[in-house]
Amino acid sequence: MDSIQPQEFLLLVPEIVLASAGMLLLLTGTLKTSNGYRLCAAISLAALALTAVLLLIQGIPGAPRVILSGMFIVDGYSFFWKLLFLVASAFTVLLSDRFLSDGGYRPAEFYSLILLATTGMLFMASGYSLLSIWISLELMALSSYILAGYFKHQTKSNEAALKYFILGALSSGILVYGISLLYGATGTIQLDELAAALPAALALETGSRLAAAGWLLLAMGLFFKVAAVPFHVWTPDVYEGAPTPVTVFLATASKAASFAILVRIFYQALPALAPDWQWITAAIAVVTMIWGNLAALTQTNVKRMLAYSSVAHAGYVLIGVLAATEDGLWAVLFYLFAYTFITIGTFGTVILLERKEYAGETYSDYAGLAQRSPFLAAMMLVFMLALTGIPPTGGFFGKIYLFAAAVESGWIWVAVVGVLTSAISLFYYIGIGVQMYLKESGDDTPSALHAPGLVGTIAVCAVITVLLGILPEPLVQFAKSSLVGLL
Amino acid sequence: MTVPVSWYLALAAALFGIGILGVLSRRNAITMFLSIELMLNSVNLTIVAFARSFGDRAGDMTAVLDGNVLVLMVIAVAAAEAAVGLALFIAVYRGRRSIDVNRLNLMRW
Numbered sequence: 001m002d003s004i005q006p007q008e009f010l011l012l013v014p015e016i017v018l019a020s021a022g023m024l025l026l027l028t029g030t031l032k033t034s035n036g037y038r039l040c041a042a043i044s045l046a047a048l049a050l051t052a053v054l055l056l057i058q059g060i061p062g063a064p065r066v067i068l069s070g071m072f073i074v075d076g077y078s079f080f081w082k083l084l085f086l087v088a089s090a091f092t093v094l095l096s097d098r099f100l101s102d103g104g105y106r107p108a109e110f111y112s113l114i115l116l117a118t119t120g121m122l123f124m125a126s127g128y129s130l131l132s133i134w135i136s137l138e139l140m141a142l143s144s145y146i147l148a149g150y151f152k153h154q155t156k157s158n159e160a161a162l163k164y165f166i167l168g169a170l171s172s173g174i175l176v177y178g179i180s181l182l183y184g185a186t187g188t189i190q191l192d193e194l195a196a197a198l199p200a201a202l203a204l205e206t207g208s209r210l211a212a213a214g215w216l217l218l219a220m221g222l223f224f225k226v227a228a229v230p231f232h233v234w235t236p237d238v239y240e241g242a243p244t245p246v247t248v249f250l251a252t253a254s255k256a257a258s259f260a261i262l263v264r265i266f267y268q269a270l271p272a273l274a275p276d277w278q279w280i281t282a283a284i285a286v287v288t289m290i291w292g293n294l295a296a297l298t299q300t301n302v303k304r305m306l307a308y309s310s311v312a313h314a315g316y317v318l319i320g321v322l323a324a325t326e327d328g329l330w331a332v333l334f335y336l337f338a339y340t341f342i343t344i345g346t347f348g349t350v351i352l353l354e355r356k357e358y359a360g361e362t363y364s365d366y367a368g369l370a371q372r373s374p375f376l377a378a379m380m381l382v383f384m385l386a387l388t389g390i391p392p393t394g395g396f397f398g399k400i401y402l403f404a405a406a407v408e409s410g411w412i413w414v415a416v417v418g419v420l421t422s423a424i425s426l427f428y429y430i431g432i433g434v435q436m437y438l439k440e441s442g443d444d445t446p447s448a449l450h451a452p453g454l455v456g457t458i459a460v461c462a463v464i465t466v467l468l469g470i471l472p473e474p475l476v477q478f479a480k481s482s483l484v485g486l487l
Numbered sequence: 488m489t490v491p492v493s494w495y496l497a498l499a500a501a502l503f504g505i506g507i508l509g510v511l512s513r514r515n516a517i518t519m520f521l522s523i524e525l526m527l528n529s530v531n532l533t534i535v536a537f538a539r540s541f542g543d544r545a546g547d548m549t550a551v552l553d554g555n556v557l558v559l560m561v562i563a564v565a566a567a568e569a570a571v572g573l574a575l576f577i578a579v580y581r582g583r584r585s586i587d588v589n590r591l592n593l594m595r596w
Contacts (some may be wrong), residue, residue, distance in 0.1 A: 131553075131556065134560075135564065145575065146571060146574075153582075155582045158578050159591045161575050161578070162516060162576070162586075176527070176530050177503055177530045177533070180537070183554060184534075187537075187547060187553075188553060189553050
């Protein structure tokens with residue numbers, strides 16, 4: 001283990017800036033005068049933009065560089081995720097503005113928690129030791145628990161936060177027990193040393209038992225974070241009860257960050273166990289796709305339907321993970337990138353329709369939307385088509401790449417389940433389209449497009465969704481180039 | 488004469504099991520949370536036992552330090568978790584005068 005050089009901290013500047021901004025914003029919250037919603041949103045947007053600029057100045061790293069005594073890695077893979085997390089957080093900030101001011105909730109603490117959770121995600125993307133990965137995961141999770149309960153006068157929000165907290169803390173306990181057993185089997189927690197020490201440990205009887213129990217517990221914790229069945233029970237309640245901007249944050253940035261560490265741990269620390277984790281992941285992926293889609297069919301609340309649909313989409317992404325090939329991996333990156341924009345757009349539309357905190361969330365609230373607001377209805381239709389995976393949208397290519405990677409690597413039956421369950425998902429996604437275009441609306445009050453940040457976000461997401469469906473190649477190239485040194 | 492590592496591991500596994508049982512069977516949020524704390528402490532015991540055995544067997548100081556730092560971090564995270572959790576319990580209690588999780592049933596299926 002090398003000693004830490006001072007210049008290594010230069011590579012940490014984006015994270016340091018974002019963490020400082022988060023803590024600074026928390027301090028301004030103590031000032032009595034700082035109830036400026038616009039000001040706090042502007043500060044957090046500026047901090048996110050500055051972090052992104054600093055990241056871009058560092059540029060796309062060529063060869064992976066491990067710094068801080070093996071705690072932190074800078075490579076193309078981390079660069080891709082960090083950009084995605086920053087964009088998703090910026091959109092979350094844009095979606096939050098009206099929501100906070102309508103409810104009269106304090107903005108400084110809210111945005112500060114968003115920035116701190118994003119800092120955790122940046123460290124997750126770069127984590128190279130089970131210790132640094134776990135700590136940054138906790139930073140993200142603890143911030144998310146508070147965010148889920150941010151509407152503290154709403155019993156629904158409280159309930160979501162409590163359920164999220166208890167189940168999240170339980171899963172994190174299981175995860176860290178897995179880390180402790182892997183540490184016992186190999187004597188290290190750094191990913192590459194772990195990978196090197198595993199074959200020798202697996203040859204011993206006690207070592208192999210410890211390693212098997214360790215990685216299974218670790219995987220359970222990770223599957224909980226990505227909301228795969230049967231570890232998904234928190235998802236519907238938390239997505240429904242949390243303030244909708246927070247739901248967006250959990251469904252996009254938080255889910256993508258969890259996939260980022262899941263892939264890195266499986267591929268860089270546990271290649272010796274690849275046949276084992278491929279089977280487990282295949283089983284989980286199949287159950288997740290079937291259960292997520294069937295449960296989504298039966299929902300009447302749109303946020304809850306989207307929660308189950310997000311569970312189902314985690315199943316699709318797991319198909320790319322279990323393929324264990326380069327094609328599978330860049331398909332995962334592509335899919336999560338497209339899915340992030342589609343989901344932000346969908347929830348953005350839900351937020352625009354929510355009149356007061358939780359109203360406007362049932363299917364019937366979408367009846368006749370095409371007459372009341374043709375723009376919103378068209379946007380929502382694009383997102384629903386993209387979630388189903390119908391061209392010309394990014395969701396189509398995302399699914400094609402995932403299924404193709406699975407077929408190439410011999411997991412044909414998993415891909416078949418994926419295609420069949422996508423067909424099931426058509427029913428509930430199109431259900432919203434039917435409500436919007438074919439049903440008559442009870443009230444004719446036109447939905448006012450009064451929040452420019454929100455409308456702009458939805459439009460940008462729709463444009464990106466369609467663009468990815470027409471021109472997927474640039475993103476495919478970017479995702480491919482991000483994988484240098486990972487495999 | 489020293490106690491073998493496997494004894495520590497067995498104790499830790501038992502504590503971990505008790506913790507899981509507690510979370511699954513109790514319905515008071517604070518008791519559930521304390522069960523989770525018990526799980527985290529069993530993790531600490533496991534790591535410390537392993538770290539000690541690495542030091543005794545091979546004199547591998549890097550492995551020993553890795554483990555000890557890990558334990559300190561687990562303790563710190565457990566404290567942060569307690570702060571967040573107890574605040575959430577108070578918020579829930581203010582809303583409905585109870586922290587029995589069976590009564591948290593606004594959202595079902």
